[in-house]
Amino acid sequence: MPYTAPTDEHLHLLRNVLGYERISSTERFEDAGDDMIAAILSEAGKMAQDVLAPLQRPGDLEPAHLENGVVRTAPGFHDGYKAIAQGGWVGAAADPEHGGMGLPLTITTLVGEMMASACLSLSLNPLMTQGQIEALEAHGSDAIKALYLPKLISGEWTGTMNLTEPQAGSDVGALRSKAVDNGDGTFAISGQKIYISWGDHDFGGNVCHLVLARLPDGVPGTKGISLFIVPKFIPDADGNLGEANSLRVVSLEHKLGLHGSPTAVMEFDGATGWMVGPPHGGMAAMFTMMNNARLGVGTEGLGVAEAAYQKALEFALERKQGKTPVDGGTGTIADHADVRRMLLTMKAQTAVARAIILDTAMSTDLFNATQDASFKARAAFLTPITKAFGTDTGSEVADLGIQVHGGMGFVEETGAAQFARDVRVTRIYEGTNGIQAMDLVGRKLMDGGDAAFAMLDEIAATAKGNEALAKAEATLRETTKALLDSEMNARFAGATSFLRAFAITLGGHYLTRGADTENRRALNAFYTAHFLPQVDALCAAATAGDALLYALDTDALAG
Amino acid sequence: MPYTAPTDEHLHLLRNVLGYERISSTERFEDAGDDMIAAILSEAGKMAQDVLAPLQRPGDLEPAHLENGVVRTAPGFHDGYKAIAQGGWVGAAADPEHGGMGLPLTITTLVGEMMASACLSLSLNPLMTQGQIEALEAHGSDAIKALYLPKLISGEWTGTMNLTEPQAGSDVGALRSKAVDNGDGTFAISGQKIYISWGDHDFGGNVCHLVLARLPDGVPGTKGISLFIVPKFIPDADGNLGEANSLRVVSLEHKLGLHGSPTAVMEFDGATGWMVGPPHGGMAAMFTMMNNARLGVGTEGLGVAEAAYQKALEFALERKQGKTPVDGGTGTIADHADVRRMLLTMKAQTAVARAIILDTAMSTDLFNATQDASFKARAAFLTPITKAFGTDTGSEVADLGIQVHGGMGFVEETGAAQFARDVRVTRIYEGTNGIQAMDLVGRKLMDGGDAAFAMLDEIAATAKGNEALAKAEATLRETTKALLDSEMNARFAGATSFLRAFAITLGGHYLTRGADTENRRALNAFYTAHFLPQVDALCAAATAGDALLYALDTDALAG
Incomplete structure (x- = not known):
């Protein structure tokens, strides 16, 4: 590969x-x-x-x-x-x-x-x-x-995150794992956790589990949850590994992809743990790292998109089928308009995802380096877009990669299908992409839209002389205002479309700024014609409201 | 399941x-x-x-x-x-x-x-x-x-289709399999064929292979290809099975999905065959059945979409996470706006695919029953839409099904992922969906657009009083005219977008005609708000031309 x-x-x-x-x-x-x-x-x-x-x-x-x-x-x-x-x-x-x-x-x-x-x-x-x-x-x-x-x-030891339980997925607050104070500075952790990536391995060293659990006096919901570190082997003060802790891998999941990554069901049976942060402060601690975790998952999607694109391009530039329709072409299927459209779509969308992700990372760095709150707000606003659009891009580009391969794309030997299988879960974990979208139109507009409008102002500046981008920006601005004036469930109904519209418009912004060579201008021109027009339709869906979603009886959904 | x-x-x-x-x-x-x-x-x-x-x-x-x-x-x-x-x-x-x-x-x-x-x-x-x-x-x-x-x-015997060879996929005319006249009414067939669905099995009876091969005097390309029936066991005149023919399964592919369906590499080594149709008339014979085969593959996509939707709906109506956001809701995740949007998208798109497919089938039946050429033209025009939109719907709906399942969607046990894996190839075989789109804007507009405009007239009649549908129809009509005025490669550049725009507009037509209950009107209202606005963007891309696709150097595609 x-x-x-x-x-x-x-x-x-x-x-x-x-x-x-x-x-x-x-x-x-x-x-x-x-x-x-x-x-x-x-x-x-x-x-x-x-x-x-x-x-x-x-x-x-x-x-x-x-x-x-x-x-x-x-x-x-x-x-x-x-x-x-x-x-x-x-x-x-x-x-x-x-x-x-x-x-x-x-x-x-x-x-x-x-x-x-x-x-x-x-x-x-x-x-x-x-x-x-x-x-x-x-x-x-x-x-x-x-x-x-x-x-x-x-890297001598590795770490895991133990949040999810069978009944507590998106609703973390429903978790049932218990923590009991041992009175010696440690806690006894009991419960079952699922979907634990790299829950165990044979690389040696220790596997350190960060586990969310509820103390006896923890209230129901997220406010009663505490965070513990629970190592596989209990270390002494010098980090020498001691006895095995009371935890085990019950089973590994059989998954669509990521077969190389063991996804464990973990059982903690009075395992010894140490509290991280204050009692009942577990969710706050998780929130601290959630932004960067979402950046990391968006980056997973980007990585797969890039690899899938490279693979498809290589295949297209080798595969010959039929007469080339263009003078001076390569003689390969990359000359065919529809194949070329797919390759350009893959390239452009990957470039856009990368720019959004990097802007998020840079805004975080700039906040960390300067403590200027505007960078923090910018990173926070971009984070759900980074996670959802980055991972959607991973899946969509990998899927196009299969299509470029034709029949070979369906044969596992080629490797094109593996990209699509592996990346699929990134749209689900670390908060499903639907939850990212809800975060964007909910929490991330709680500033009255300040962060959104700051981004839009920046896009508007880039769009001077670029009619298509200016139009997309104006539509998106109106849509942002309309959402700010909407009830929360109406915002949620339009959330996924709004997030996508924002990502696509941002894409025009970055590609326009980066259009410093003929080839980069050509990529931007393709993007302008094939992606930017989607913003109108997405914004229409974003403001269509929630009543439409509930007008059909639940019974009739099945009918 | x-x-x-x-x-x-x-x-x-x-x-x-x-x-x-x-x-x-x-x-x-x-x-x-x-x-x-x-x-x-x-x-x-x-x-x-x-x-x-x-x-x-x-x-x-x-x-x-x-x-x-x-x-x-x-x-x-x-x-x-x-x-x-x-x-x-x-x-x-x-x-x-x-x-x-x-x-x-x-x-x-x-x-x-x-x-x-x-x-x-x-x-x-x-x-x-x-x-x-x-x-x-x-x-x-x-x-x-x-x-x-x-x-x-x-069903005592089964049949297969042997078209593809390693170097001859979409370009069937590049095939190298040979047929030599044995002088006794039979032919000796030699060559390797790949992607042969159900190339063999253990159900008993005979496996009859329809094989495309070239006679010694066959010209290069599609015009020199003949069609032969080559049975696994050579039958006598009464259909009793005789000796084994000189053919074998070399290997089976390891595929993304459809694991239950053996996909064979077949080797014919001077196997005995009988010609079907005239010498060098193989492609014409294949074309006869190609329309119905494409209808059949579109229907495969539809079938998987329906099953994936049922599975996701069942899951959503059982899974409880968090507080329901609506009064009198089910208390399940189906109450959440974004999940409901996914379910409605799945339901609406499946319904639209089914209507397009059935219209194609009915048009064929009506032509067969009446010999009225207008039905033949209608079926021919709808066929590439049926194949591509039907199978795209299969993949897209199955993918949404995974998303509705959340983490469970990535675990194979659930069965949600299998739908997406199985259906993926339907967008590739029987002519990739890109080739369907090229057929639509190429061959299917060779009547000067008569068949297209006849469909558009019908949509326009349905659209009376339905502003959104009328707008989509008008845009699509202008786009059709623009494509008719374009060079062929410019049409090909917009082909996939045009096909999708046509399918979505047809969807509005069928759902509007079928909106005879409150629930069906609700589904149509959802479709009108969430799908029809896409027609504008698709039509913009459809008429963006081919120059944009080639402005980026081939070298720069990798850069």
């Missing part, structure tokens, strides 16, 4: 579209200058190409599985993981105080994209650990930080 | 939207009156529900496989096939002269939909045989008809 890191595209976006120098000129990130990041991207790209990409098919063909209660990972995954850890990539964004590289999220996001392109299954492992590092950095006690962070950042 | 045949919906469409009595009032189909078809649909529905639906999961979990050169089918498939054959469903549309039921395509299409809903993998087997029956009825010699048709129609 050949993959080439799109380093030129990354640098173009950083330098010519998003103004990366705004980050490297801050004190916090002064070490991450242009030469430095070019070197980092090049090194990560080589690892993705040479070490991780060869693991993509084996991970699918020989899934992680349970052997006598122990997870056995796919062939080569242990070595691949070691390469990630030894490169320092697990802790690339983490605080140097505990061994991290302290890189901007902007850069680690691009590294994450490349790892996801090369082998999504394996890349989920460090992604989970990164979330845990972030949670402990923000909410862990000094003792917990000192014990866990160096091991997690070095 | 529970499935309920949507008989009420079928009868509504036949009686209230499409005027089925136009068919049953013809002499040819006078026996297929309203009571008769209701009984037939009910009987086929029972078989689909009770016999075929239970085979859906086993076919996926225990795929057809090759054992010492022999195909072993999934558990239960042999019994399921016997039920189909004994019910007379293989030859339901075939000529009664050779044992068929002579039913209108309109009815057999609905039977096909139900079989595809219940178990797409198995349903492909009779579908292949039906194509062969049609080819032999139209082009076989009397001897071939007398020998093969009774056995195929009864």
Whole structure:
């Protein structure tokens, strides 16, 4: 499965579209200058190409599985993981105080994209650990930080997130797992958790579970939930592994994709845990890292989109069928208008997803470096778009990739179908894309639309002299106002369409800003003709209200 | 995998939207009156529900496989096939002269939909045989008809289609298989064919291959291709099976879906065949049955869409998460606006696909019964829309079905993902959906747009008093004119968008005509707000021309 890191595209976006120098000129990130990041991207790209990409098919063909209660990972995954850890990539964004590289999220996001392109299954492992590092950095006690962070950042230990239970998916507050104070600074954690990515493995070291559970005096709902760290092996104060904790992998799921990534049902049976953050403060702690987790999942979608596009392009430029319809063509199916339309759609949409994701990451970095609240608001507004549009793009581009392959796309050997299977769950986990859309029209418009209008103002400035983009921006602005004037359930009814309209309009903004060569202008012209006109229809659906959705009896849904 | 045949919906469409009595009032189909078809649909529905639906999961979990050169089918498939054959469903549309039921395509299409809903993998087997029956009825010699048709129609023997070769997919004319005259009325067929659905099985009887091959004096390209029937076992004149023919299954593909349906690589090594139709007339013979084959594949998509919708609706009406946002709701996730939007999208799009498909089938029946050429032109125009929109609907609705299931949608156990995997190839085979679109804007506009404008006139009549539909129709009419004035490659550049725009506008036409209850009016209102506005954007893309597609260097596609 050949993959080439799109380093030129990354640098173009950083330098010519998003103004990366705004980050490297801050004190916090002064070490991450242009030469430095070019070197980092090049090194990560080589690892993705040479070490991780060869693991993509084996991970699918020989899934992680349970052997006598122990997870056995796919062939080569242990070595691949070691390469990630030894490169320092697990802790690339983490605080140097505990061994991290302290890189901007902007850069680690691009590294994450490349790892996801090369082998999504394996890349989920460090992604989970990164979330845990972030949670402990923000909410862990000094003792917990000192014990866990160096091991997690070095990759010696890995981390997981234990939120979901069978009856508590999108409704986390319905969880039933219990935590009882042992009176010695530890808690006894009991309950069953599902969908635990990389819940166990055979890479050695420790597996550290962050678990949401309810203390005896925890109120029902999200406000009564606390967060605990529950290691597979109980470490001593020096981090030496001791006895096994009272937890186990009950089973692994048989999934549509991501076969290389073990998805566990976990059972905690009075397992020893340590509280992270204050009692009943579990959801607040989760929220801290939720934004970056959503950025990470959007990036998974982007990574798969890029890889699926590269694969389809390579196939199209080799496959000959029929006479070429154009003079001076390649003689391959890439000359055929409809195939070319698909390839351009894939390329343009991937570029747009990348720009939105990078803008989110940069806004977070800029807030962290400057404490300017406007960047925080911008990142918060862009985050649900990043997650939903990034992952939708992953699925849609991978699906087009299958189509470009024709009959070969349906044959697993080709690898085109695996991209579509693997990426599908990214639209579901870390908050379904429907929930992202509800977040956008709900919580993210609670500022009266300030963050939305700030983005729209920026788009309007870009749109000067670009009639199609100006029209899309104006329609979107009216739609934003209309939603602000609507009841919440009417907003929810239009949420998915609104999010998509915003993403597509943002795409015109970024591609127009980046149109500095003839080829980039050509891509933008294609996008302007094929994507921007969709904004009208999406905005119409976004403001159609909720009554339409309930006018049909529930009984008649089945009729 | 529970499935309920949507008989009420079928009868509504036949009686209230499409005027089925136009068919049953013809002499040819006078026996297929309203009571008769209701009984037939009910009987086929029972078989689909009770016999075929239970085979859906086993076919996926225990795929057809090759054992010492022999195909072993999934558990239960042999019994399921016997039920189909004994019910007379293989030859339901075939000529009664050779044992068929002579039913209108309109009815057999609905039977096909139900079989595809219940178990797409198995349903492909009779579908292949039906194509062969049609080819032999139209082009076989009397001897071939007398020998093969009774056995195929009864289901004792099955049929396959052997077109594709590794270098000859969409470009059938590039095929290399050879046919040499043995001088005794038979031909020696040699070559390799790929993607042969149900190329072999263990159901007993004979497997009859229709094979495209080139005679020594056949010119290059499609005009030098002839058609042959090549049986697995050479029958005597009474149909008793004799010696094995010189052909074999080389391997079976490992596919994204349809694991229950063996997809074979076939090797013919001087196999004995009999010519069907005249020398070098193979493509013409294939074209005869291509329209109905495309109708059949569109129907596969429809069947999966219906089944995926039923599954998602059932899940949504059981799953409780969070507080219901509406008074008097069900308390399930079906109350949530975004979930309800997905369910309504699935329901509306499935209904529209079904109406387009049935209109195509009815137009064919009406031509066959009356020889009125306008019906032939209408069927021909609708056929690429039926194939592409039917199968796109299958994939899109199945994908929404996964999303409605949330995390459970990614777990194979649920069955939601299988629908998406199984149906994916229908957008590729029998002419990719891109090729369907090219057919629509190319061949199907060669009448100067007569067939298109006749449909548009009909839509315009329905649209009186329906502003949104009238607007969509007007835009589509202008777009049709613009395409008629465009060079062919510019039409091809807009083909996929044009086909989609036509399908969506047709949807408004059928749903408006069928809006005879409050619930049906509600579904149409939803469709009007959420689907019809897309026509503008699609028409803009349809007329954007081909220059945009080639402005980006081929090299820069990779950059």
